[in-house]
Amino acid sequence: MIGQEILDFAKAIFPINRSLTGEGVRETFRHIKEHLPGLTVHAVPSGTEAFDWVVPNEWEITEAYIEDSSGKRLVDFANNNLHVVGYSTAVDVALSLDELQEHLHSLPDKPEAIPYVTSYYSDRWGFCLTHLQRMALVPDTYRAVIRSRKFQGVMNYAELIIPGESSKEVFLSTYICHPSMANNEVSGPSVLTFIGKWLQSAPRHFTYRLVFLPETIGAIYYLSQHLEHLRQHVHVGFNISCVGDDRNYSFVSSRKGQTLADRIAGHILPILSPSFVRHSFLERASDERQYGSPLVDLPLVSLSRTKYGCYDEYHTSLDNFDVVTSTGLEGGFNMITSCIQAAESNRTYVARFPCEPQLGKRGLYPTLGGGKVAASVDVLLNVLAYCDGETDLLTLAEICGLSIFEVADAAKTLEEHGLISEIRLSS
Amino acid sequence: MIGQEILDFAKAIFPINRSLTGEGVRETFRHIKEHLPGLTVHAVPSGTEAFDWVVPNEWEITEAYIEDSSGKRLVDFANNNLHVVGYSTAVDVALSLDELQEHLHSLPDKPEAIPYVTSYYSDRWGFCLTHLQRMALVPDTYRAVIRSRKFQGVMNYAELIIPGESSKEVFLSTYICHPSMANNEVSGPSVLTFIGKWLQSAPRHFTYRLVFLPETIGAIYYLSQHLEHLRQHVHVGFNISCVGDDRNYSFVSSRKGQTLADRIAGHILPILSPSFVRHSFLERASDERQYGSPLVDLPLVSLSRTKYGCYDEYHTSLDNFDVVTSTGLEGGFNMITSCIQAAESNRTYVARFPCEPQLGKRGLYPTLGGGKVAASVDVLLNVLAYCDGETDLLTLAEICGLSIFEVADAAKTLEEHGLISEIRLSS
C-alpha cells in the first residue's frame, strides 16, 4: 500500500528534467512539499565557495535536437531528457556525420539504452542516444541545436528538521540532481518524502534532519555550512540512494566500518534478507564520499536496495519503472524505517538490584519448577543478564541472537516491572 | 580410587529427601561434616529478605501416598521421594480419577521415569509418577494423602573457609536442594566435599571459600550477605554441578566470557578431552545465573561433566547410579583440581636481565652446538622469552601450545637458577 503511494509519487516526479541546478530541482521540491509542508527550500548563489569547490552557474535548457538535412528530428530532448549531455552549452550548428560523431555518446554493449552523461565543470555540448539510433545515422549534413544557457543563478536544496525530545539527530540525506531515471534518482527522494511523513506521524526520541540536495556539490555546500553542528549532533546518519528495485538490500559501510550506523545496518539488513550485501567504503560513489571524508567523518552509511553501479540499467534510460516497483519501494521504505526504529530502540539499561529478580511473583515465571521454561522467559532473563549499564540493546540483541525489537520489547516489560532503569545518553 | 570413595559418599547421601529447606539438608550437612569437620552450617530464618527475594517457610514431609478404593498404595513417597511435588501442601482427600489427574505429573516420552517437580513459591500439591503407572490407573475413588507442613523455620547452608597465604579467594559453590537424583545433585556436593579434603591436604597460595547451599534462593541470600567481600576478594570461582557422569567435560562461560575462570576452564578442559563443550552464558541455569548477574559479576564459570539439561535422564528418577559412576566422579574431581592447580600455578614472571642467559653454564643447554636442541630446552627458552612482567603463565602456555603445568615447571627451574622473578599480584 505504502509501496503503491510511493510509486505514484515517483512516477509524478520522474519526467522532470533535473540537474545540479535549475527549474527541474525546484519543481521536484514543489511536489515533495505537497507531502512535507514543513520543507524549506534554500537557494545558494552561483559562485559561492564551499571548501575546495565553487557552486556552478545555473543551467537552463528549453529545447535540443538533432535533425537531418530533410529537417527530420532524429534525437529530441523533448522525448527524453537523457538525450542531452547535462550542462551542455548552447549550440546551433550544421555538421557532417563525422563532425557530429564527436558529440555523440552511446553504449555499444547496451544498444537500446540512452546513457546518462554530464559535463558540469567543463564547457562542452553533446547528445546521448541509443547505439541502434547511432548506427542508423548515414552521411548527411546534420543540424545540432541546443537552446540552453548557464547564468549567475542559484543552486537549490531543501531540508526538513523534525524536532524530537533529544537534540541528538538522525541525519537522512538523498539527492535530487538526476533527470529521468527511476532507481538512481527518483526512488531516493520519493522514499525519503514518505519517511518524512511517517516520522511526523508520531513523537520520536531523536531530532530528524532530512536533506534533499544535488549530489556532491550540494552535500559539500551543506557540510560547509553545518559541519560543526553535524559533528556534534548527528547520532546516526543514512544516505539514501537506489531504494526502489526489488532485487536485494545493501549498504555501504562507513570509512572505518564501526559506527552506530554500521551496527544498525549490519543488524537490520540480515533480518530483511540473508543475501544482503555489505559494501566496503572503497565501493562508495554517492554522498557518503563527503559525509565519510576524514575531517567530516559522520557516523553514516548509505542504504540501497541494489546499489548504484551494481545493476545493469544503472545510469541509462533503462533505469525505469521496470526496475523500480511498488514492492521494491516498499522494501526500501521498510529498510529505512527499520533502521530508524532500531536507532530509536537502542537504549542502555542497568539492573535495579543484584541477582535475578523473582519473576514468579510478577507472573513472569512459571510457579511450577523442574521443567523447561518458555522461550519468552529466557528472553527476559537474557536481557536482564546483560543490563549492566554498558551493553546497549543492539549489542545485547547480537549476543542473544535476537532482533533489537524483541529485546526492546523484553526491556520494556522489565522496565515496567521496575527491574531495570534506562541509562540516559548525554545529549 | 578417589572416584570410588566419592561414589560411596554419593550413595550415602542419595536417599535423603532434600529440598530448599528442611531436615534433609541438615542430614546431608552432617554427612559432609564427617569429611570436613571445619564446615559451618548456617540457619537463616524463614521470611528473611534477600534483594528481591524472601526466604520461604521451612517444609517438612513425613508421609505421602495415593491409594485406591481397596486401600492399595499405588504411589508412595516412602518408595521414592520424587513421587511428591516439592513443597506440596498437606492434603487428605478422596477423589475421582479425573480429579486426581489434575494433581499428577508424568512424562509420556519417558514412560519409566518419575519426573522431578517443585512448587516452592505457590501453594499446591501433587504427585509425580511414571507414565506407565499413570496409564494403569482405572476409574475409581482414590485417596491422596500428603502429611506435610510449611512453617516459620530456617533455610540452611554451609560454608568452609580454608585460609591460604593470600587473602584473594577461590570461590567454589554447589547446591544441596534436590532429592534423590545422582548427577544433578549428589555429584556436586560429593565431589566438592572431597575437593575440600584435598585442599586441606597441603598449603595453598589462595584462600578457598566453599559453599553448599540451596540453588537460587541460597545463592541469592549468600550474595546479599557477602557481595562486597566477594567482589573484592574472589580471584576466580567455579560453580559445580553435574560432575558425576563419564560422558564429557563442559563449562558454562561467564557473562562476557573473558574472566580468569573462562581462561582456566578453556585451557584445562581441552586437555581433559578434545570434545569438551564450551556453553555460552545464554545456556546457564544454575547458580552462575546469580554469580554472573550484572551487579554481581564474579569471575566464575560453572564446571560440569555433562551439563544439566544436556542428558536424557536429567530431572527424573533415571538420574541414578547408572548415570553417575566412580570414573565419572573421578573425572569431575580431576577437572576441578586441575582448574584449581592452574589458578595456583598462574604466576607472572619477569626476566632478571636483558638477553638470553647462558643456559649452558648452568647445565640447561647442550655444550655441543650446531644440532637441534631438545624440546625441553626449547620450553625453557620460550618461557624465558615471554617472562616480560605482563604475560601470565596461562597466556604463555597458550602462546607456546603447552599446558600451564609444563610452563610452570619450566618457570620453576628458571626461578631456581635466578633467571626470572615473580611479579606479585596485589592482594
Next chain:
Amino acid sequence: MIGQEILDFAKAIFPINRSLTGEGVRETFRHIKEHLPGLTVHAVPSGTEAFDWVVPNEWEITEAYIEDSSGKRLVDFANNNLHVVGYSTAVDVALSLDELQEHLHSLPDKPEAIPYVTSYYSDRWGFCLTHLQRMALVPDTYRAVIRSRKFQGVMNYAELIIPGESSKEVFLSTYICHPSMANNEVSGPSVLTFIGKWLQSAPRHFTYRLVFLPETIGAIYYLSQHLEHLRQHVHVGFNISCVGDDRNYSFVSSRKGQTLADRIAGHILPILSPSFVRHSFLERASDERQYGSPLVDLPLVSLSRTKYGCYDEYHTSLDNFDVVTSTGLEGGFNMITSCIQAAESNRTYVARFPCEPQLGKRGLYPTLGGGKVAASVDVLLNVLAYCDGETDLLTLAEICGLSIFEVADAAKTLEEHGLISEIRLSS
C-alpha cells in the same frame, strides 16, 4: 646483475675459516670494507662481561688432520674447514679406531655431508666428516692432530652508521661467525654489504645502523653496550640470515608479532611470493632471540629466503653454491630493499580540508561524468579518504588492497597538489 655481484663477493669470503673470534672474522671484515669503507671494526677483549655472558678467548687454528698408520691424511682441515669442531682444543695423539670414534661427528642420514659442530664454551676436540668417510675407517692406529690455541685475545664485530635526516634508526644485523657455508652464513653478510652500498647511494629519511657480529655473544655484547640507545632510537629492525637461496621468502615474527617490522614484512613478502612463510617467534634461533628478548624487545623481525633449519643442507657442507645462487641473492637483496623502502615510504598524512577536493580542476578527475572513473582515480580518492592524520600508509595500503608503493605514489601526487599534509613522527 646485482645478484651476480653479490654472488662473486659471497664466493670470495666463502673459504675463510670464521668462528666466534679469530683471524677469519677480521679477514671477512677486510673484504666488506672494500665495499663499505666507512665500516668500523671493533675489538672486545676476551673475558669482557656482557649481561649473563663472558666474551670467550680467541681461537686460532693452523692445521688439523687425522692420518692412518701409513701416514695417509684421511680427514684434513686444509680441505674443508668444517672438518674440525669449532673451538677444538689442541691435540696430537695416537688412538685406536674405537677411541677415535668418540671424537667423530657425521650424519648417517646425509652420508655425503660434513656436519657443522662447535664447542665454544666447553673444552673438547673433534672432527667432522661425511658418513661415507667414517664408514670407510678400518681398525688401525690413527693420529689425530689439531694445532690450535685459545688465548686472551679479542672478539671482533663491525658496524656502519649511515646518518639520515631523522635520528630514528633502521637497525640491520647479520652474523659473521660460521665457516664455509653459503646460505647460513655468507649470504647474510654479502647481501648486507650491498645493502650498505645501496643505502649510501641516495639520501634517506632514517639513520641506518648496520652490524656484522658473531651470533649470540656478539649480539649480546652489542646490546649490553647500546641497549638504551637502541630502545629509544630503533624505529624498525631486520635481522638478516639465509638470504641466498631461491626457494621461498620468509620471516620470523617478533615476540608479540605486532611491531612495525612485522607489519612491513607481512606486507612486502606476500607481494614477493604468495607462498611466503610467516614463522612464529617460537621458531626463532638466530639473533632475534636476543633482539626480541623481554627486556630488549626491539621492533625487529628476521628476514630469510628459506629460514635456517628449514632446508636440508642447513649446517652441513652441502650448504654451498648449489643452494645459493645469484637469483637467490638478488631476491634476498630485493626483499630487504623493499622492506626498507616500505619503512621510508610509511608516512602519515591528513587532508587539508573537509570533503573531497575538486580533482577535476586539477586534471586528476574526468570532466565528463556518468561513467566509471579510472582505477588510478579511485586510488587517489581512496588514499584521500584515509588521510585522517592517524592511518599510516602501510595500514592504508592494506585497507585498499594495494602496495604501499602505489599508495605512496598517490600520496605524493596529492601532497604536490596541496591536498594533504604529512604528519611528522616525533623523532
